[in-house]
């Protein structure tokens with residue numbers, strides 16, 4: 001992988017070598033003691049093996065930018081852009097560096113100060129105006145669905161320009177019917193409540209995840225309550241430094257979720273869960289919403305933890321060799337690693353095979369696979385190698401982005417391994433059907 | 436910043452180097468070079484003029500031939516976790532980083548050895564052989580990031596050094612590219628060596644003999660079982676007396692690590708490892724070996740600790756409790772980052788019996804310089820690591836931190852100890868070398884160095900102070916940020 005700047009990217013960046021103090025929360029930079037313990041936990045460093053693509057290097061760059069020691073030139077931009085915001089470095093860092101906060105602010109600064117080349121601007125505009133709106137995404141996908149029905153995807157793929165193929169591959173072919181969990185009886189009013197935020201991409205492409213998350217919760221005895229109106233959690237905006245719209249989305253969700261006070265809050269997309277858990281921070285400066293946002297964040301939970309808490313058990317066995325992929329924002333963002341594994345191991349017949357680098361990002365990372373396809377491809381290849389080496393029949397994970405990304409790569413390779421969201425896998429195990 | 440000296444790193448030289456390593460392995464723009472201006476020792480900074488990221492010994496050899504012909508000095512770099520400024524360019528315009536040379540080449544369980552490229556990360560060696568019940572014994576706390584090449588250069592140790600020895604005890608042979616570009620094989624796969632131990636001379640040379648590209652390492656069998664104890668004391672005095680008591684009783688634990696109150700608090704803030712915040716010091720004592728003997732040994736150690744004043748001795752009940760203790764210990768340095776914007780880790784050695792004395796001295800020095808100094812170290816070998824906290828934005832405090840560090844080292848030497856246990860001399864401690872070595876010693880050392888590097892172009896201005904300037908070494912063009 002080359003680390004040289006793409007000639008198109010940031011060609012128009014106006015290098016300025018004056019201190020850019022507000023590029024990050026300056027004090028947070030000093031948590032980093034330059035020990036380097038984070039290097040090997042960073043997917044981009046693992047691929048390029050260059051310091052400027054490491055967490056320590058990026059933090060150093062941010063500091064140099066803040067101090068005016070370097071300019072925000074094409075190089076600086078390139079290395080900041082290449083960050084996946086996976087927060088693997090936060091898990092590794094003994095010094096408690098809050099890298100996610102640093103890079104979010106840096107991206108906002110970049111947005112304000114760098115004019116991107118026209119094609120990039122168009123691409124980013126498309127991403128920002130489509131993904132957070134499921135209806136728009138559905139409209140966009142309609143023609144592809146028609147093509148799929150005619151069985152013409154392979155032809156279209158061949159005709160598509162090389163740069164488009166990876167994108168096209170991400171859209172799963174029409175899914176075969178999936179088992180859906182049916183709860184036996186509605187839970188009593190006194191049962192603990194849970195509310196599932198139906199994320200944007202999941203709602204459009206992987207609807208079963210939402211239904212099965214709710215189904216599993218109901219089967220475990222939770223009273224599942226529904227949101228009346230769901231808007232995007234704001235992940236995309238937050239990660240791209242568009243704080244304004246991220247806050248708008250956050251306020252809408254806080255208003256809606258606040259009505260279910262006390263309910264556990266989760267999303268089938270752990271990326272979204274992590275953002276919900278960050279609302280407290282995001283709206284801290286908003287007197288009207290701060291308290292409610294903190295309350296929402298404090299209620300964020302994850303599926304496996306909730307099920308384990310109710311001693312969820314499996315009436316019948318399901319013999320399968322399974323490997324588990326740690327989605328970044330579940331493992332590094334919310335710190336949930338053991339629970340999904342424990343849940344999987346509790347299914348009679350399931351053999352859990354650990355893959356190498358299970359918590360190294362697969363390259364999906366929000367819209368990263370659309371904006372940095374080369375690095376994303378490199379990472380998903382690595383992930384697929386690690387998955388294949390386990391000999392498992394199923395990869396289970398907790399985020400739709402990872403599911404699309406990994407499934408696309410396995411399809412390209414002709415691998416038979418099935419990629420499933422934890423909730424869908426539970427549905428399968430409960431149905432006992434082996435499809 | 437520029438450290439070109441009289442070298443000739445002109446565009447023709449760069450073009451020649453580019454032709455060898457390729458575009459993606461050459462870094463020449465200032466923004467990118469900036470991040471290479473320091474390692475884990477951040478008090479001094481100086482960026483290289485050119486960074487090369489070769490993929491093989493052959494490329495390094497070709498590169499060094501060009502640099503040799505053009506008389507351009509260079510500095511090797513692994514992961515940059517060094518704590519003594521070893522890979523800081525001082526009059527060396529070209530930096531050569533081995534991070535891409537990270538393949539494990541061969542594992543031979545029957546003869547218990549592994550052959551690796553020098554950029555392989557220390558922990559990755561153990562990860563590769565763990566399943567078969569082996570590990571690579573030298574385990575610096577930075578093992579999740581530091582490279583075998585860096586370990587060899589610094590002769591690194593770790594908690595388990597007490598029983599298993601330092602890097603040099605585990606390197607059977609190595610391949611090195613000498614400063615003129617010649618590739619030499621030193622030592623070999625066999626344990627017994629004929630003639631001079633040349634590989635041994637390279638271990639600890641801090642990159643001043645050339646660039647190590649490959650190494651044959653010894654693998655160690657995982658002990659059958661372990662017992663890990665946490666002994667809790669009111670103060671560092673009782674804790675360090677316990678260390679001597681254990682060793683003189685003839686017990687050799689796998690590791691004995693000490694943490695004082697400042698460190699305990701930092702670690703608790705960071706990881707909630709369950710250490711008692713009100714303790715003055717704790718020892719982590721790990722016994723390993725044949726299962727049958729361990730329980731009796733553990734009881735003996737616990738008894739010795741109590742006799743020396745431990746208020747409590749806990750035994751880790753299972754692997755997860757043991758892992759929590761080690762996590763706390765191994766990441767203690769980093770956790771200290773939560774206490775202050777910067778810290779400098781010192782690395783001195785004293786005879787084990789004098790640990791109580793040196794710790795008293797360190798406390799007095801901290802007081803005198805109005806600084807906070809924490810202690811976390813390999814107590815079993817008397818290898819202390821006082822961590823001096825400071826804020827680099829405060830020039831006076833930074834100066835005091837450096838001075839205090841020097842004074843601690845002088846105290847170590849005065850007690851019959853040494854300047855470094857494992858972090859190396861680098862630029863940090865060059866000025867203190869004459870405290871333990873006579874001018875003659877230093878001359879012999881530089882003559883040995885000249886055997887490998889006659890023109891002193893490999894990592895120049897490091898380790899050995901220039902003759903004639905035995906007290907203060909004038910390091911050329913070195914940017915000291917104060």
Ligand SMILES: Cc1cc2nc3c(=O)[nH]c(=O)nc-3n(C[C@H](O)[C@H](O)[C@H](O)COP(=O)(O)OP(=O)(O)OC[C@H]3O[C@@H](n4cnc5c(N)ncnc54)[C@H](O)[C@@H]3O)c2cc1C
Nearest residue numbers: 513514515516517521576582584585588591592642647857
């Ligand atoms: C948090 C933390 C904890 C640490 N704990 C320990 C510990 O417990 N024990 C310990 O011993 N050290 C410890 N260290 C220090 C450091 O990790 C070691 O010195 C390590 O061996 C350095 O390896 P590196 O790959 O980072 O080398 P670098 O820092 O890149 O380089 C170190 C030196 O080695 C030279 N060098 C690097 N690669 C080569 C090569 N291939 N050929 C020739 N010369 C080369 C460089 O020129 C430099 O002089 C710690 C550091 C940190 C930050």
Ligand code: SF4
Nearest residue numbers: 032033035036038093
């Ligand atoms: S981010 Fe954390 S782990 Fe990485 S260099 Fe900084 S302090 Fe060390």
Ligand code: SF4
Nearest residue numbers: 042083084086087089
């Ligand atoms: S967020 Fe991920 S990609 Fe970015 S620096 Fe941290 S580990 Fe690397």
